[in-house]
Amino acid sequence: MAEGHAVHGMAARVRRLVGQPGRSSGPPGEAFDPAVLDGLAIGGADAHGKHLLVPVAGSPWTGHLHLGMHGRVSVRRHRRALGADGLPRTDPPVPEGLAWRFLTASFLLEVTRPTICEVLDAEGVAALHERLGPDPLRDDADPEAAVARLSRSRRALGVLLLDQGVVSGIGNVYRAELLWRARIDPHSPGRAVPPEALEALWQDAIDLMTVGLGAGWIVTDPRQLSDARDLLTRGEPVPRWRRRYAVYLRRGRPCPRCGETVRAERMGLQTAYWCPGCQVLHP
Template identity: 40%
Template sequence: MPEGHTLHRLALLHRERYAGAPVEVRSPQGRFADSASLLDGAVLRGAEAHGKHLFHVYGPDRIVHVHLGLYGTFAESPLPEETPRGQVRMRLVGATHFTDLRGPTRCELLTGPEAEAVHARLGPDPLRSDAEPERAWARIARSRTSIAALLMDQGVLAGVGNVYRAEVLFRQGIDPRTPGRALDRGTWEAIWADLAELMADGVRIGRIDTVRPEHLPEVTGRAPRQDRHGGEVYVYRRAGMPCLVCGAEVALEELVGRKLYWCPTCQP
């Protein structure tokens, strides 16, 4: 599932290409056809992300909410249009480009209050200027749940997925099984600041890079990472391999149905 930086990149791209002008909205697949007919020819006023959710705003009560889930994708192409291939839930056509949405978990037209209800059930997003990290800390500070599970709970903190979760805990030297209430305020503030910086880098470069300059391949002489996810990381998908800092074997276990990676030496 795409992590939060991907949705913020999409929101930025869609604002740049489509906002402020009328757009054509269609549903070649048909499952979004009724809503598309209400939006076709309307001006897209803006696009924003909150965690792993994307919102196309056409008016106070005309907001398209998209959640990509595990299989959803946006495909961006320059005009002229091509015949839709595959199950295109929504096609957005502007002056220079068109965008196809396939396979999302959610693609729905919401009223303003309905969209606000989606925002309300999400935790603060480190990439949003209106984020309130205190809301997340209030829940973490009283929870017996592990910090690893809390960081993945979108109601606690929005936008963090398995990669950012594993990497920020490594960078801060925190055992992922530590209960939330065992953390001190300074540790939480360091986690939040690190996530905000790492995720902003993800928006800027389009991939997740978490390795500090002194541990990069060109400095240490190791081979660059070869992985379909791209980017240089410390522990994610590196189970059984040597830690880039201490050389210990990266550990792996399952936590709340997801794979958890960490270094037992660097994260005691």
């Protein structure tokens, strides 16, 4: 499943279509009939956690997408001949699982196999933001609110970090690696962890996910992080180096910090990985 940095990356790609009127097509469903957006232009794109929002210019509507496990958003350059109405004349072949296609004079946006593909009005968008927790990659995310949500709960921090209603955008890889970097055992109840430690964890989430957004993949290894930051500062792309994680998917292997055996256990909807040697359990 795409973690938040990937959905913010998708929003950046969708923004390339802004202002270009397009042909909107796809199978009409109960929640979304692509035909209602035909001839209009995309007005922007925004992500909140794992949700992608695509406001449509000159209309009260916003496309709302959630990709789940198998969904995909692709944006490709695609020159098409224009008809008298200024819209592309011909459609490319339809891919399997297509939910929504938006074809402009120069770009082709395709959404396949999403979990959610619907149109919201302003009230619906506000309700969505309301039910999602702060997202480390959003400028409007309030760090105090994020820490307060984590620190008032009796639930395990490992569960809270994946609960999109508490904080949003953090997925299973970031959960494992953030908690290892913070030296916190995922079973620690949110309320047992000192607020300063939660603040530092939130800052680290912002930092790591910002690098992830810039790189286009999840970088958490200290050496790779430092190299990736240097490249991003210079405006250069980050190559897809071999992924190195401290604990994620490393059950039974030695912790790179203390040598203790990494453990794994189902926690929330996904498997949590942690090191019992150097990640402290706050009781």
